Amino acid sequence: MKFAFYYSVKNMKRKPLRSALLSALVLLIAFTVFSGAFVIISLQRGLEVYRARLGADIVVVPASATGHGSVDDILLQGITGNYYMSGDICEKVAATEGVEAVTKQFFLTSAKASCCSSRVQIIGFDPDTDFSIMPWIAESYSGTVQDGDVVVGAKIGVPESGRITFYGQEYTIAARLKETGTGLDSAVFANMNTVRKMAVNASSLLKTSPFQGVDIDTAASALLIKVADGYSIEQVTDDINIHITKVKATPAKSMISDISEGLTGTSALIGIIAAVIWAMAVIILVIVFALLSNERKKEFAVLRVMGASRKMLSRIMGTEAAVLGAIGAVIGIILSVLAVFPLSGSIRDMLKLPFFMPDLWVVLLLAAGAFLISVSASVLTALLSAKKITTNDTALLLREDT
Amino acid sequence: MKLKSKGITRSFFRKGRNTNFFYALQKTDFELQEGAVTEIVGRSGSGKTTFANILSGFLVPTEGSLYLDGVDLYALRDERRSILRNRHIGMVPQGQTGLQSLTVLENVLAPAMMYGDMKGREALALQYLEEMKISDLCDVYSNELSGGELRRMSIARALINSPEIIIADEPTGDLDDDTTALVLRLFRRLADKGCSVLIITHEQEAIHYADNIYRMENGILSEIK
Ligand SMILES: Nc1ncnc2c1ncn2[C@@H]1O[C@H](COP(=O)(O)OP(=O)(O)OP(=O)(O)O)[C@@H](O)[C@H]1O
Ligand SMILES: [Mg+2]
Numbered sequence: 001m002k003f004a005f006y007y008s009v010k011n012m013k014r015k016p017l018r019s020a021l022l023s024a025l026v027l028l029i030a031f032t033v034f035s036g037a038f039v040i041i042s043l044q045r046g047l048e049v050y051r052a053r054l055g056a057d058i059v060v061v062p063a064s065a066t067g068h069g070s071v072d073d074i075l076l077q078g079i080t081g082n083y084y085m086s087g088d089i090c091e092k093v094a095a096t097e098g099v100e101a102v103t104k105q106f107f108l109t110s111a112k113a114s115c116c117s118s119r120v121q122i123i124g125f126d127p128d129t130d131f132s133i134m135p136w137i138a139e140s141y142s143g144t145v146q147d148g149d150v151v152v153g154a155k156i157g158v159p160e161s162g163r164i165t166f167y168g169q170e171y172t173i174a175a176r177l178k179e180t181g182t183g184l185d186s187a188v189f190a191n192m193n194t195v196r197k198m199a200v201n202a203s204s205l206l207k208t209s210p211f212q213g214v215d216i217d218t219a220a221s222a223l224l225i226k227v228a229d230g231y232s233i234e235q236v237t238d239d240i241n242i243h244i245t246k247v248k249a250t251p252a253k254s255m256i257s258d259i260s261e262g263l264t265g266t267s268a269l270i271g272i273i274a275a276v277i278w279a280m281a282v283i284i285l286v287i288v289f290a291l292l293s294n295e296r297k298k299e300f301a302v303l304r305v306m307g308a309s310r311k312m313l314s315r316i317m318g319t320e321a322a323v324l325g326a327i328g329a330v331i332g333i334i335l336s337v338l339a340v341f342p343l344s345g346s347i348r349d350m351l352k353l354p355f356f357m358p359d360l361w362v363v364l365l366l367a368a369g370a371f372l373i374s375v376s377a378s379v380l381t382a383l384l385s386a387k388k389i390t391t392n393d394t395a396l397l398l399r400e401d402t
Numbered sequence: 403m404k405l406k407s408k409g410i411t412r413s414f415f416r417k418g419r420n421t422n423f424f425y426a427l428q429k430t431d432f433e434l435q436e437g438a439v440t441e442i443v444g445r446s447g448s449g450k451t452t453f454a455n456i457l458s459g460f461l462v463p464t465e466g467s468l469y470l471d472g473v474d475l476y477a478l479r480d481e482r483r484s485i486l487r488n489r490h491i492g493m494v495p496q497g498q499t500g501l502q503s504l505t506v507l508e509n510v511l512a513p514a515m516m517y518g519d520m521k522g523r524e525a526l527a528l529q530y531l532e533e534m535k536i537s538d539l540c541d542v543y544s545n546e547l548s549g550g551e552l553r554r555m556s557i558a559r560a561l562i563n564s565p566e567i568i569i570a571d572e573p574t575g576d577l578d579d580d581t582t583a584l585v586l587r588l589f590r591r592l593a594d595k596g597c598s599v600l601i602i603t604h605e606q607e608a609i610h611y612a613d614n615i616y617r618m619e620n621g622i623l624s625e626i627k
Contacts (some may be wrong), residue, residue, distance in 0.1 A: 302514075305460060309485070
């Protein structure tokens with residue numbers, strides 16, 4: 001036992017190139033396992049969070065709101081948009097059979113000018129009827145959002161003053177929300193009263209107001225609907241689309257399933273790429289170990305001359321593979337953390353999918369898993385090739401000239 | 403310790419004209435005398451190394467048994483047999499056998515590190531290296547040694563666990579006359595202390611140190627002294 005460890009350490013030191021090669025291969029395995037799993041899990045988390053965030057069965061928007069700046073864009077990617085439907089349309093939607101609850105949301109884009117701190121999407125919710133935004137706010141803020149308060153998404157920087165300016169008026173930042181991995185992270189939320197006041201300020205400040213012909217007091221940008229038990233979501237959606245003009249109703253599920261289809265495809269692709277790299281690295285590892293043990297036949301025979309048992313030879317090979325594998329795996333995981341964490345924003349933009357980093361404990365679990373998989377791949381292939389050469393008559397190996 | 407072989411044969415596969423295997427060693431009964439130097443001489447290819455390897459517990463015979471103090475070595479499981487070999491049989495193999503990742507001193511100490519305790523082993527190693535006149539090389543890596551230096555290193559290595567049985571396959575093949583005499587005197591001394599020493603050799607001079615001499619011919623062992 002002592003000897004096996006002692007000897008393998010000596011060996012690794014005396015053969016730095018060989019050691020580095022083995023470590024590098026295991027590094028590659030750990031890197032692909034960890035990054036692949038990390039991205040896939042983040043995408044799945046993103047979808048879950050997004051689904052929970054929406055909390056509605058149907059989303060209704062003005063017919064003009066499709067395309068760029070649609071609800072999907074705003075919620076998923078934070079693309080800004082202004083569009084409104086009048087109060088009477090909202091009432092018609094609310095009166096549709098099968099609608100159990102409906103809540104208004106009012107979208108307003110802040111201008112990138114001296115009047116405002118930055119250009120963001122402002123989303124107004126109705127505290128009396130809301131079932132989508134407030135539960136989320138409640139996760140990080142126990143108070144109620146008062147008039148004049150705003151709540152900001154995780155990606156909005158909070159100035160030290162705790163205040164933020166929109167259309168010439170300062171607002172108190174009451175809370176900062178938990179990250180969702182979607183465009184909501186770069187939005188600002190306020191109750192309907194506050195947002196309507198902002199809209200009035202905007203109308204007077206902007207040369208071309210987005211509110212011409214809109215009754216700010218009753219209009220809404222989106223209606224979130226909960227369908228009553230016993231009614232089908234599709235049926236209610238169709239009813240709204242057929243009977244109410246100038247609006248477009250979409251089942252939330254189909255918005256999500258679009259995403260989740262994209263997600264399934266993307267996850268599968270990432271999984272396949274990771275699996276291919278992984279498999280290649282393992283195959284190379286098997287070949288390298290086979291070549292190495294071939295090259296080491298004579299060495300093993302010499303150890304046998306001294307009275308080393310087969311078990312001891314396996315232990316030497318196993319120890320080397322474990323130590324080099326552990327070094328490679330740790331470096332691989334550190335490198336992939338360094339690569340994936342800062343890049344998660346770009347990954348999100350590139351894939352156009354909600355991307356939500358898992359909790360720390362999941363990351364740690366993932367790292368431990370990647371470590372175990374990589375080190376055991378290394379140790380198992382080493383033991384396999386050790387077994388292959390030691391089951392032969394080792395005395396005959398002494399004749400091999402190396 | 404008694405080392406005794408009974409009906410040992412060893413065949414090898416080899417592509418020949420009419421058969422594809424032949425006997426390198428024919429049925430051999432042999433007992434190594436304790437406290438004596440025994441020598442086996444014979445032409446090249448006659449089966450000496452094959453026999454020495456089997457006696458060392460290193461090469462599994464095709465048939466027959468090898469008894470170490472009555473224990474059938476080849477009936478034991480690998481680990482048990484390896485430990486017994488390590489403790490009781492010192493083997494100097496034919497050919498160059500150094501571990502390249504270890505220095506000369508570490509090479510010599512390696513068998514001691516495997517199963518036993520190391521007490522006093524380093525001093526013993528240095529003493530044998532001194533006696534083999536290579537103590538100044540003890541921190542050199544073994545791949546930097548000459549053939550004769552390697553040979554002397556492997557002799558010291560075979561003796562490090564103070565084995566009762568020493569089997570040396572052409573231990574003086576690549577040594578000059580003075581060093582040869584040195585090695586043979588060492589073996590003589592160990593035999594006088596009670597060890598059983600077996601030397602495989604071509605050397606004429608070795609005959610003077612031997613108590614018993616055998617000849618190997620085509621895998622058949624016969625006593626000539
Ligand atoms: N692994 C092997 N496979 C096939 N044939 C072998 C093997 N080992 C030995 N032989 C053959 O067995 C015979 C005896 O070999 P051995 O090495 O015992 O001879 P030796 O007497 O030690 O010769 P030398 O004096 O040259 O060392 C030889 O003919 C050799 O070719
Ligand atoms: Mg020989």
